Amino acid sequence: NHGYGSLDAQAALNASPDRFIVARLQSAELKQHQSPNLQLLVHGTTDADQFFQARIDYGFGDNPASWKPLLPHPITQPLRDQPLLSLDINLLPKGRLMTLRLITEHLDGASRESRMQLQLPGGAR
Numbered sequence: 001n002h003g004y005g006s007l008d009a010q011a012a013l014n015a016s017p018d019r020f021i022v023a024r025l026q027s028a029e030l031k032q033h034q035s036p037n038l039q040l041l042v043h044g045t046t047d048a049d050q051f052f053q054a055r056i057d058y059g060f061g062d063n064p065a066s067w068k069p070l071l072p073h074p075i076t077q078p079l080r081d082q083p084l085l086s087l088d089i090n091l092l093p094k095g096r097l098m099t100l101r102l103i104t105e106h107l108d109g110a111s112r113e114s115r116m117q118l119q120l121p122g123g124a125r
Contacts, residue, residue, distance in 0.1 A: 021048040023104035023112040026081070030089065030120075037088045042100065044114065047078040050107035056085055057101045058092075062117070064099050094122035 025044040032038060046054035053074040057067035071085060084102065092098070102114045 016049075019049050019106075021104055021106050021110060021112040022046065023054070023102045023114040025084075025100060025102050025114045025116040028100070028116060028118050037090055039086045040089050040092065040120070041083050042085045042116075043082065044084050044102060045080045045082075046075055046084060046102060046104045047080055048104055048106045051078045052105040052107045054079075054084075054102060054104045057103070058098050059101070060093075060096055060098060062097070062099065064101075067101060070100070089120055092120055094120045096120075 022045050024046075025042065027043045029041050029043075030038050031041050042056065053076055055074045056070045058070050059065070059067045070087060075084065097117060097119050100116045100118065103111050104113075105111045
């Protein structure tokens with residue numbers, strides 16, 4: 001039985017010590033960055049020993065029921081402790097709580113997820 005909270009000891013012993021998957025959203029900031037408009041810069045890490053791809057999505061509220069991509073294409077190279085995306089804030093809704101979700105995918109199909117909440121200034125009052 002491998003229920004919630006149980007450890008599959010055989011799988012753990014057979015796992016490669018070099019295998020890893022990292023998805024970490026570290027910070028988000030608004031910045032004037034190579035554009036006349038304010039940019040949302042999201043910093044973090046997406047990496048794996050056999051990195052396949054990563055994507056960043058957003059949804060509304062604490063636990064979104066649906067997600068929309070923030071990037072038109074997946075991230076295809078590992079990135080460590082650096083900007084994962086820079087996006088004109090005029091492309092995003094203002095004044096609503098958003099949850100960002102980074103998903104890092106391993107070549108074997110496994111994935112890890114990191115979430116961050118933010119609310120851009122402005123919007124309807």
